[in-house]
Amino acid sequence: MRDRIRELMAGLWGVPLELIPPDATTETLEGWESLRHLELMLELELTFGVRIAVDEVAELRSIDAIEDALGAHGVV
Amino acid sequence: MRGRAFGGIAEGDEARWSTKVEAADVDAFAELSGDDNPLHLDDVFARSHGFRGRVVHGMLLAAWLSRVLGTVLPGPGVLWISQSIRFAQAVYVGDQLEVVVRVKHKAAALRSLVLDTSVVSADGTTVLSGEARVMMLPTDRTPAWEEYVAVVTGGGRGIGAAVARVLGARGARVVVNYLRDADAAETVAADIRGAGGDAVAVAADVATSEGAASLVEAAQERWGRVDAIVNSATPAIERKPFQELAWEDIDRYWRTYVQSTFTLAQVATPGMRERGFGRIVQILTTAMWGTPPPNTAGYVAAKSGLWGLTKALAVELGPDGITVNGVSPSAVMTDQWEGTSDSRRRAIALSLPVQRLATPEEVASTVMFLLGSEGAYLTGANLPVAGGEVM
Numbered sequence: 014m015r016d017r018i019r020e021l022m023a024g025l026w027g028v029p030l031e032l033i034p035p036d037a038t039t040e041t042l043e044g045w046e047s048l049r050h051l052e053l054m055l056e057l058e059l060t061f062g063v064r065i066a067v068d069e070v071a072e073l074r075s076i077d078a079i080e081d082a083l084g085a086h087g088v089v
Numbered sequence: 090m091r092g093r094a095f096g097g098i099a100e101g102d103e104a105r106w107s108t109k110v111e112a113a114d115v116d117a118f119a120e121l122s123g124d125d126n127p128l129h130l131d132d133v134f135a136r137s138h139g140f141r142g143r144v145v146h147g148m149l150l151a152a153w154l155s156r157v158l159g160t161v162l163p164g165p166g167v168l169w170i171s172q173s174i175r176f177a178q179a180v181y182v183g184d185q186l187e188v189v190v191r192v193k194h195k196a197a198a199l200r201s202l203v204l205d206t207s208v209v210s211a212d213g214t215t216v217l218s219g220e221a222r223v224m225m226l227p228t229d230r231t232p233a234w235e236e237y238v239a240v241v242t243g244g245g246r247g248i249g250a251a252v253a254r255v256l257g258a259r260g261a262r263v264v265v266n267y268l269r270d271a272d273a274a275e276t277v278a279a280d281i282r283g284a285g286g287d288a289v290a291v292a293a294d295v296a297t298s299e300g301a302a303s304l305v306e307a308a309q310e311r312w313g314r315v316d317a318i319v320n321s322a323t324p325a326i327e328r329k330p331f332q333e334l335a336w337e338d339i340d341r342y343w344r345t346y347v348q349s350t351f352t353l354a355q356v357a358t359p360g361m362r363e364r365g366f367g368r369i370v371q372i373l374t375t376a377m378w379g380t381p382p383p384n385t386a387g388y389v390a391a392k393s394g395l396w397g398l399t400k401a402l403a404v405e406l407g408p409d410g411i412t413v414n415g416v417s418p419s420a421v422m423t424d425q426w427e428g429t430s431d432s433r434r435r436a437i438a439l440s441l442p443v444q445r446l447a448t449p450e451e452v453a454s455t456v457m458f459l460l461g462s463e464g465a466y467l468t469g470a471n472l473p474v475a476g477g478e479v480m
Contacts, residue, residue, distance in 0.1 A: 054196070058194065064196070064198070066198055
């Protein structure tokens with residue numbers, strides 16, 4: 014799952030996969046800022062068929078948190 | 090405001106806009122963009138490469154797509170995040186085109202949309218196709234007072250009547266609710282009509298679900314919408330020691346304050362959400378601030394419950410442009426105080442920092458602030474209009 018998220022981020026933002034570490038967060042990954050975050054949240058909805066809740070948007074600021082949230086939404 | 094509120098947009102919604110390509114459009118786009126490629130400007134050059142004539146800039150079609158996104162669907166406040174584009178066919182001066190935008194996915198928590206975008210020629214050929222991703226920024230959608238429709242419960246007397254009259258003086262349309270005193274409510278409605286607004290007096294017991302819902306229905310039937318609800322209805326306020334209090338006493342307050350607000354909000358908010366604007370204002374009380382007066386358990390419990398509902402609704406409805414607030418008056422010169430002696434009233438007035446009682450109009454002016462665009466950034470607030478009784 015973690016690698017699928019990384020691949021999705023790399024494809025969406027047009028950066029090489031190796032530049033997105035598995036433990037990336039908005040604090041550690043340069044360029045993961047507000048508009049890119051919005052694009053990523055939207056892409057997660059489309060790719061995994063989930064509906065992200067208002068209170069999740071601000072929390073999903075690391076690959077760890079995204080992986081956990083997708084698991085909670087039943088994505089395996 | 091043109092365009093739609095985010096809350097009023099659903100997956101599957103579609104907008105279409107037609108135009109005929111004029112030579113002047115192509116020339117103007119070349120001038121604006123600096124793209125003077127002879128393929129766009131020189132018929133002879135274009136024909137010599139197998140085209141029917143000079144080819145319209147693909148990005149001019151994208152500009153017309155921008156026009157639809159920015160003005161129709163989703164409309165003003167749109168932030169265009171990304172766009173994929175495929176130019177499938179050449180377009181020529183004189184072609185009749187239709188821009189089509191269709192909502193493919195709505196991400197409510199992100200205020201974002203994924204849109205199928207296309208440009209189709211008169212013979213049905215898709216000349217441009219692609220996908221737009223956009224975000225909708227919240228915008229002020231406050232209607233003009235002349236278009237504003239409000240329901241005021243308990244609007245025949247006291248604070249409710251004062252609010253209804255001020256709304257009427259601004260030109261608004263008001264449902265003046267009353268329980269028993271038809272004459273008083275009709276007088277308020279007549280005053281509103283005389284002041285340039287419009288009004289209807291509607292008898293309903295807001296302590297019942299049917300009664301509360303009927304007020305929204307009355308407004309929708311007459312004016313097609315409800316922009317604001319002011320919950321001012323109250324049963325007679327009686328002081329009773331707790332041991333003498335029956336559950337029925339509390340229940341009457343509870344149903345009049347909390348259940349009525351619940352029902353009115355639940356019936357009115359779908360329309361408010363669709364228009365991206367709504368105001369709900371509760372008349373609360375300073376009795377629920379700090380230490381309450383003795384022998385008011387039922388009243389204070391129900392008003393406190395209403396305050397809890399106010400905050401919860403403010404959180405849930407805020408993203409759709411609906412604010413939910415309370416106003417807490419102290420001692421106001423209404424008929425609720427008719428049984429109180431003059432000396433008691435004077436004593437209360439002198440106990441306040443401003444040393445006088447409030448008029449219903451003074452409470453109404455704060456309610457009006459919350460109902461209009463000036464109070465747009467307040468939600469989940471409880472404003473004391475209390476002459477300094479609570480701080």
